[in-house]
Amino acid sequence: MLEEEYQRRRRLPRHLRPKPEPERPFSYTIRSAEPEDIEDIREIYNYYVTNSVVTFDEKRWTHRQWREKFLHLQKLGLPFLVAVAPTGQVLGYALVAPWSGKSSYRYTVENSIYLGHAATGKGLGRALLAALIEACEEKGLREIVAVVSDKGAEGSLALHERFGFEEVGRMGRVGFKFGRWLGTIYLQKSLAPRKRPGVLARMFGGGDA
Template identity: 65%
Template sequence: MLEEEYQPRRELPPHLRKPAQPEPPFSFEIRNAVAADLPAVREIYNYYVANSTVTFDEDAMTLREWKAKFAYLSKLGMPFIVAQSPSGQLLGYALVAPWKPKRAYRFTVENSIYLGPAAAGKGLGRALLGELIERSKAAGLKEMLAVIADQGAEASIALHEKYGFTEIGRMGRVGFKFDRWLGTVLLQRSLK
């Protein structure tokens, strides 16, 4: 088509246009994770492996690795929860895992919270962390730690501080990802 033949698309006058539909409110249900959730959990986590420094993993986790982790945490009675949209889409997950393998650490856990990119900034992280804390208390756990990257995770640090976590230390230059050195911020909260 020649340029002079091009006619710009005409718009309907305002009184004939359909009114814009308001975006439905962001809603979700938090529930225990089940094995069928693991492919979606893997996809959420692997997004951060490939695109951010919030995890120091450099290799995507396989479904087999997630199944083994799920079985291990289930055996220990550790909370592992997911947030699901009304349409059934997994929006994010949160879990706790033992801080260290030695028996004396059995009441101390480290949390992990990951949201699908489209669910960030809508209060889901806050809801997952609050629920994870309550379920960890119910499981008899006493101390929760968060190990957060010192660059690019300011929102996560602020979220944890809102839930009563306090900074207990920093480690500099302990990880190397995307051709740069990274450190961690350690935060702790008592669950008593």
């Protein structure tokens, strides 16, 4: 606003001054990720790669890497969710990946949740984690594990504990990023599966439970 315009408005009686535009409500829709979301997802993740220790990755992921991950999780039938603004922009995402490549671990997954920098502190993490847990139960999964950095990830730790994740172990000084040693905290939550286990077993190439 120009200085003269600002001064003119100040001279107006309060009841005649233009009202400021109301702040738009924070709204979003949670749905399954689609190929068109990959670039937004990549940008969200790479922000944390270059600016934080919540991920131990040191190199930014390429679009190709994320596309391969997306297709792999899609093939396994594992939940990969995004929160999308009315404009279509991805505000955050949540996914689970196999805890291990060994077939005996086929009912256990590891989760990941990342929010766009402008979408933090608005309850979106809670909404995504709740939706992810529900989606995992619909798939017949039994255990979900979160691996959290022991430094700089206090918000993630509190979020998982709020949803009933319990700490089951720690490893110290297993990562080195930004010139300092980092450890990991392992949290676990048992799920209430709503699907016959054998269906999931076949997705991982194992037999029926």
